[in-house]
Amino acid sequence: MKSISEELNLNNKKILLRLDLNVPLTDDKITDTTRIDKILPTLKFLISQNTKIIIISHVGRPKGQVVNELSLRPICQDLEIKLSQNIKLISKDIKELSSKDLFNNNEKIVMLENIRFYPEEEKNNPQFAKQLATLADIYVNDAFSCSHRAHASIDEITNFLPNYSGLQLNSEVNALKKITSEIKKPITCIIGGSKISTKINIIKNLIPKFDNIIIVGGMANNIIKYNGNNIGKSLQEEDSAQIIKEIFSLSEIQNCKIIFPKDVVVGKSLNGSPQTKELDEISSEDIILDIGPKTIDIIKNIIDESNTILWNGPAGYFENPNFANGSIEIAKKIVENNKSNKIYSVAGGGDTVSLLNSLNAVNDFNFVSTAGGAFLEYLEGKELPGIKALN
Numbered sequence: 422m423k424s425i426s427e428e429l430n431l432n433n434k435k436i437l438l439r440l441d442l443n444v445p446l447t448d449d450k451i452t453d454t455t456r457i458d459k460i461l462p463t464l465k466f467l468i469s470q471n472t473k474i475i476i477i478s479h480v481g482r483p484k485g486q487v488v489n490e491l492s493l494r495p496i497c498q499d500l501e502i503k504l505s506q507n508i509k510l511i512s513k514d515i516k517e518l519s520s521k522d523l524f525n526n527n528e529k530i531v532m533l534e535n536i537r538f539y540p541e542e543e544k545n546n547p548q549f550a551k552q553l554a555t556l557a558d559i560y561v562n563d564a565f566s567c568s569h570r571a572h573a574s575i576d577e578i579t580n581f582l583p584n585y586s587g588l589q590l591n592s593e594v595n596a597l598k599k600i601t602s603e604i605k606k607p608i609t610c611i612i613g614g615s616k617i618s619t620k621i622n623i624i625k626n627l628i629p630k631f632d633n634i635i636i637v638g639g640m641a642n643n644i645i646k647y648n649g650n651n652i653g654k655s656l657q658e659e660d661s662a663q664i665i666k667e668i669f670s671l672s673e674i675q676n677c678k679i680i681f682p683k684d685v686v687v688g689k690s691l692n693g694s695p696q697t698k699e700l701d702e703i704s705s706e707d708i709i710l711d712i713g714p715k716t717i718d719i720i721k722n723i724i725d726e727s728n729t730i731l732w733n734g735p736a737g738y739f740e741n742p743n744f745a746n747g748s749i750e751i752a753k754k755i756v757e758n759n760k761s762n763k764i765y766s767v768a769g770g771g772d773t774v775s776l777l778n779s780l781n782a783v784n785d786f787n788f789v790s791t792a793g794g795a796f797l798e799y800l801e802g803k804e805l806p807g808i809k810a811l812n
Contacts, residue, residue, distance in 0.1 A: 563587025613734025
């Protein structure tokens, strides 16, 4: 990939900039601006290079229909404030647009209305991509989190314009390379989530490269049960025994340690009181909702012995403070080691980002990914269409 920062001749060029501004909206109000804040460096760089910027993005899943509640207008207004720039939102049908419709009053930035209002976008339609390309001189993808989609503004567009990666996309790929191919060992993955089947390909892909894989959250309940313990009314996945057997078998062959909880914190309901229990003390009425103090100590020791950490998925039901201690202690330990430059740390996944936001710890990790599906598919070793197109 060639980064837009390497292009020397950008003066007065029109840049078609694909961003992921898919932020949560409630009554036209943005409830989390993380994704907007992360792409500001690319926008500021392009402004400094005296370019004209045409922003493409989407919000939600309008499925090729115009849905007024999924307009980019609130995002446009937020960006205007953060960049101190007037930004014109263009609602005219893209298929009828020409480049002369865009910059009429010395604007430096315009934004096209939600690209997923057009069914051609998700169909990766070549004619639609070609029409988009007529609006600009250069295409820049700074939407890593959409790059696992073969959509017109991510994939097909690169056939019609000189194309570059944006600054945020570069940061994301470089961070993921450091935990998948340019690894500083020992390397540890802390992986949570509810279903082990959704993460099995990630675990299989990481086992040959990693020294430790720590399984927490709802996924760990399946392993606790697999080892003959009662898990009561805890979240579990049916028919996971074969998957768990595969994980342990592969880890032995590859000399990767699989770590799972040795004690847990249970409640009688999601809003219940916390009680620490050994694995052989779990009753049929209990719900496992966090890791216990012994497990926290084991994880902290492994973090101390690691040079690289990947974290995807909290350790428990952190939405209730009674069951957030495991996740908080993991975060604090990683931050402590990060501040003393002992580790390189990457975190990703919606719940993990929410947790770190609540602790104001996002900036205390080397990299925090908001990419979701693209982040996970990269960890599985899949080739992402958007990255392949830029290459």
